[in-house]
Amino acid sequence: MKHESDKLNEVKVLDSNITFEQIYKSEYFPIELEEELKKCDVLLIPTLVERNEDEHYVFPEQTMNFYDYAKGFLEKEHISADICISDKDYKEFELHSIVETIATIIVNNVAFPFTINMISSYLYEKITNRNNINKKIKVNFEVVDGKKAKKIAYEGDASSFKETMEAIKIFEE
């Protein structure tokens, strides 16, 4: 997570080996919610940060609001989404940053376009609420298609997010 960004709408597509199965085995995965979370095509996952010799699994500030928005939006598209942490372990890492970091999302390839629409709609509300057309964002995806996986990292203007993401091809044959 970063405080600032001077990136001009940069998107990176990299090979990845992260799978849903690995997430289910991670130390932050809440066993008590296993049944619900394993049905999801979209999961918000925490980031490990190290500060002052302590390690914490954290989500960016305002993730709770984003979680509500994501769940509500994607449910209307019949896509199940959730957050991969228990209530008691949920922590937000506040940078009070001008760059809005969105929680890392692991998503099935079929649900990816809906997830892009959801984030775009969320950002549109943010931009208009604060009258901030220059808002910068940072978001990472782990997109899974069967046995293949790609990591997609976007950093740049919130207003260009949708257009930039729609232009990329993830799993080219």
Add this chain to the structure above:
Amino acid sequence: MNFINETMIEEYLSDFNELYLNKEVISKLKSYKEEYVNHNDQNTAKNIWILEQVYKVIAHYIKAFRYLKQKKHYEAWCELDRSDIELSFLYNHIDRTNDKFKLEFISQKTKDLQLLFPYTHFLSREAIVQNWKCSICGNSITLRNRCSHQLGEIYNGEMCCRIAQDMKFEAFAIVTDPFDKYSVLMLGNQEYNYAILDRLMEVWENPFENWRLEKNYVIKTEYLNLKRNDTCPCLSMKKYKKCCMDTPKVYDSNPFYKVIFNNKQIPKEYNENITAGTWKNN
């Protein structure tokens, strides 16, 4: 002025263009709001909350103007930031098309003024936050267990916020574009140069008098008079047309600003260009 109801206050705020607000407005609004909340008239209580917010936005803005006149620059900076924050709470609840209370004007002037301040570096804090409660009902909020109150909505004439219960400070970062704008870095042995703002304040007579800011960029010397097929000066060894041409890289990162007053004769001595660095005596 004797306010007899909230409609009078609404008209007062919508026509307001002075340097000081009537302080009676806030106490009157509070008592009207209590009455409507007692009658469970949520819509009218919300409308009064809107008027309270409008009052706060204007109050912080004109206070910033007065501080600038007194050359209390940092104080003015903080007031502008506060005005902007109070305004952000309002945006979901008002019709912004007619700008009845000149809020769009205030928002634009705040942004313009912020650009004229010399501040370049700020502190940004890092903290880990856990456990929140609702400002309306006081109940604990967790990911999957909430009260019925929606963040940012108005209940009983108050905005619903989340109150962080457990916050651990971790670090500070030095940044150039902060969320918390009040955290300006002050250096003990250096004094900020406010020459541009001071020049503006000699001409700007009323906080509701309009002016606009024209932002221009200068092309860097190495990019002047280049042809499309010339080698790009950025050492990429590519042709200019395939490299920096038509990108922001060709411009100096420091813009220069021109303040333009419409329909106002500016004395000649105020029309000269000022080149002002961040610090005095640099």
